[in-house]
Amino acid sequence: MSTYVDPYASSRETTEGTVFAVTGGDWDSLVTEIGQAKEERVVVNMGPQHPSTHGVLRLVLELEGETVTEVRCGIGYLHTGIEKNTEYRSWTQGVTFVTRMDYLSPIFNETAYCLGVEKLLGIEAPERANQIRVMMMEFNRISSHMVALGTGALELGALSPMIFCFRERERVLDIFELVSGLRMNMAYVRPGGVAQDLPKGATAKIRETVAELRKNFKDNEKLLVGNSIWMKRTEGIGYLDLAGATTLGITGPVLRSTGLPWDLRKMAPYCGYEQYDFDVVTADTCDVYGRFLIRIAELEQSLRIIEQACDKLEKSEGQPVMVADKKIAWPSQLAVGNDGMGNSLDHIREIMGESMEALIHHFKLVTEGFQVPAGQVYVAIESPRGELGVHLVSDGGTRPYRVHFREPSFNNLQATSAMCEGSMVADIIGAVASIDPVMGGVDR
């Protein structure tokens, strides 16, 4: 230990050894001091702003050379207080907040919340609404996996899959825009059904998109599946077996990569999923490559479900998409007029001219909202990342008393330490990309 005290490079003794605070400009004194130290453990901060950490995730690494001895995640950089915000809004307005949590799968957030509200109300959404929900959810699964694969490949150095994946995602976003009006954060699924019916010719456009997607997914497969460089970067990396996954409460593709075919769409079907014919994809290698293959195969299964949903939608043309109870159903029908989008003129004529009750219902539902009987409920669905659960507590009023989301990314991120300690720095990127955390869901 030198006795020279540098005002810019302080060092202090701790139980872990000498800790140097490096601020720059002091390299010569730092190097002399480190040269006299026994071990070389470096604490590196992969800070919240980083191109490869999948959003605002902070990873604090302790390195010995290139090997990682400890990994700790720092989260909370995107905490928005959404759960508290919903307590100040009506039950329907909660959908617009909740849809922005896990921003890559907005329809899943909305559907989980609406299924919870419907369970509390004791109502069932009509069949056509469920078919539309299933179709939108599977399209959302495709778009979410596209971002996961694209950004995962980008972080590991493969640049073309990013462009391919975003090209396919644009096709899916076109469908979202056709059906709901928005590309992302649509607030389309409402308690009681969906906001509005499909436009004319939607099923034809959907079938056309499905055919194009099926053809273009092969680009990614031809590039990466079996690619020896890709396999060297992903095989054996991020290993987490079934015992580890169950202890940590992991669900989703990470759990299915250990071989367990646990998928809530089969185990506890919701929205009519038991009527659809699809397979649960598993892998048994428990590594990043296995999860990558699972996501690619799930794309094909989602396309199968969408085709079946299209068949059902064509048969159920003209049926209602909102529950029949006028005291709950969202009243307005939207249409594009010459001053933008707003209530359709038919609806305005009905509430202003024809029916007093319709006017009262519209007024009360839009200002106050419907009342939900007291109680609590937990509903879970299978989002692209795992089990998305929502715990709703109602005190009998028009506003939620407590909304808590059990986000799969939040629980899955705890596996980072188990997966990465002992491997090299470059493998952390692959492991985190395979968990596919979405920080909006983690921090809420």
Added chain:
Amino acid sequence: MGLEEKLPSGFLLTSVEKLAGYMRKNSLWPATFGLACCAIEMMAAGAGRYDLARFGMEVFRASPRQADLMIVAGRVSNKMAPVLRQIYDQMAAPKWVIAMGACASSGGMFNNYAIVQGVDHVVPVDIYLPGCPPRPEMLMDAILKLHDQIYVEKLGPNRELVIKNVEAAALAALPTHRMKGLLA
């Protein structure tokens, strides 16, 4: 800054301004500061269909030291605000900031304890882009408007004059809470 700032005002400075403006706007490199949903639309703007590469901007520099433009895309929480400021400080002048989306411009729909109500509380913003999230075409429109601003940006003594005039106008302007009759 550079030599161009030291030129005396006159014909030479005006020509250098035009040249510098042209060069700067045509190869503006963004820093990756994607936070939430707007980040996905920013990535879509850089991807195949809405191509940012035609403006020279497809290289999203990971290191702020190599970037000119910070597109704050997404909601900035109180925990993230010091990080945002640090990244902004690490960028070298000349630098510009686009606040993309409603949350970055003003806090958006999240008027609560956790979100900074507008990123201009933390960094100076050149362009505010509303939307939740704004379409990639809207982001490109904002970038093009920024390009126009950069093209006419003055240097050296001309710039000091502009700054003085803008400050005098802002001090003399009518504050928003005194503007009446606008809601009608």
Added chain:
Amino acid sequence: MSNDERGSFGIHGTGDTSGYGGLVRNQVSPGSTERPFGGYFDQVTDDLERAYPDFADAIERIVVDRGELTLHIKRERLVDVALILRDRLKFENCLGVSGVHYPADTNRELHAVYPLLSMTNNQRIRLEVSVPDSDPHIPSLVEVWAGNNWNERETFDMFGIIFDGHPGLTRILMPDDWQGHPQRKDYALGGIPVEYKGATTPPPNERRSYK
């Protein structure tokens, strides 16, 4: 839990000319349910009683509502019940901790809700623990289900419930030096008034509300 709601609008005192100000609606949360519970709930509670003879002491209430079983457990017995549920009844998966704050429920203000999932039997139940504000301690379940680590940190951060035995109970979502626990009902939403063209809109927690 039941709380009386008075009035149809959020205004008190003057301002309510509708005549509905005298309206009294009694909101009652579902209370204890009698056997038979229906479905697999009977089998689960029977197995639990057989495996844990002191079950009657540990349990405060069993509620079956909207097709879901909730066991209200005393906090001292929480770890025992959790171990039995995990090892004997095969509830291998705990889906996190959700805190709820009921300020009206004196001496039982803070609730922690643990949804449990048994993948072997495809069953779901829920455990609920209530603690008073003055002594917000709950034994930690990290030893039983390791995945509860961050969830307990989040519940501590948001509600102030202290989990005894947690390996590292620190704030996880808020900055490390934040004061207060945001999702409690006595913590304000923290919004600011928004000014637009001469008019000001108050933040969501100060606007007129409907019950």
